[in-house]
């Protein structure tokens with residue numbers, strides 16, 4: 001395996017795993033406030049799935065010779081990134097719909113082609129992840145539908161969530177191909193199969209009719225059907241904001257990383273204790289044999 | 290009060306006790322989501338919370354039927370105030386750290402599994418069915434919480450100290466699970482549920498075995514806080530928990546979610 005290919009894979013898989021882990025936080029933010037027992041159970045199950053995705057991805061990275069702890073340290077001290085989308089706050093209950101529908105929805109478009117990516121363990125992890133992500137997207141849409149057809153206050157929440165998350169969701173596909181730093185090489189290695197702009201257009205084309213179905217207002221005045229292209233035109237996100245978030249200046253960067261660092265630091269005695277016990281047990285077993 | 294209690298009223302109170310325990314503990318455990326010491330624990334804690342919330346739907350669903358006021362499990366969970374809750378105090382104390390959370394879980398799981406074992410032979414078929422279904426989940430919870438208590442108690446010196454403190458704090462809340470009142474007497478008489486006091490021997494044997502393996506020392510005090518399961522007294526913590534849990538239902542009454 002060429003060193004550059006390996007390095008790129010570790011970066012991409014590691015970042016993906018970190019995104020699943022940090023991605024627990026914006027939705028975890030609403031678990032204790034879920035409005036019904038059923039919604040609470042669905043949300044818990046979803047966030048649990050995301051933790052599971054993190055686990056398979058760290059395992060896939062381990063096959064490249066990098067340990068989970070090593071990757072975790074790099075996340076915690078900022079040497080590795082996670083998806084910027086998780087640096088936005090979840091402010092009302094409809095966000096639990098919008099996140100599943102738009103964020104998991106966009107993630108699926110990014111990840112479906114990865115099921116055929118050139119590195120087997122990553123491709124296999126993606127098959128399982130994609131199945132669960134489409135379930136999340138459907139559940140998210142269901143929450144959104146309930147909100148969009150609910151009381152005036154609920155409709156307001158739905159619109160607010162859509163307006164806030166639309167451009168961040170578009171940014172999940174990365175900067176325009178011309179400006180993307182890693183795209184070209186990754187496409188040549190078949191780690192990446194479609195261009196950022198292709199996938200973004202696909203997302204807009206599938207989502208606009210859904211927004212109309214929900215009866216919500218379009219979040220961007222620039223959205224218009226383009227007969228000649230057979231696609232929707234839309235406004236380009238403000239990429240300076242994207243780069244701000246990447247630089248650490250998104251609304252939640254500091255809090256998200258602090259939460260992960262706190263969990264890791266507070267949990268040190270637990271990890272040490274369980275490891276010490278496992279060693280004692282093995283030693284006792286060894287002595288008895 | 291005792292003689293005024295009709296059979297249905299007593300049954301309703303009993304079902305609230307079961308359902309409020311799982312509701313409040315499930316809520317507490319769900320607070321961990323995304324903040325656990327290792328990824329496997331994030332998954333396991335979410336799983337425990339998920340089971341407990343599912344069990345709540347069954348217990349409070351049946352409670353609402355017995356109550357006969359056209360309410361749902363959600364109405365009971367989200368629209369009652371502190372004094373109407375019937376959970377034991379043990380489940381409402383805050384998570385604090387991972388050790389306290391797991392110790393609370395173990396002390397509850399041990400009671401829960403014994404209780405469900407008895408409820409499987411309840412004269413009430415609905416209760417027996419819920420017990421049969423949930424006892425499998427609770428057996429897994431108990432196995433996991435007991436293993437973790439042993440692992441951390443008999444881990445490093447530091448983890449041992451954390452776990453001893455984690456045992457000392459909730460210990461005064463354990464006794465309440467075994468106190469009996471008129472509701473329990475009615476349940477025993479109808480063959481619906483065992484007398485709580487009768488479970489203590491089996492419980493003590495179970496936890497003593499695990500805590501000894503964990504190299505932890507049972508506190509000597511036998512004092513027990515009470516009031517949760519009768520509703521006479523809760524901790525101050527419950528109100529804050531409800532403030533968060535019930536917020537949307539309270540702020541937007543009548544909305545469907």
Ligand SMILES: [Fe+2]
Pocket residue numbers: 020049050053129133
């Ligand atoms: Fe995921």
Ligand SMILES: [Fe+2]
Pocket residue numbers: 050104132133136
């Ligand atoms: Fe997802």
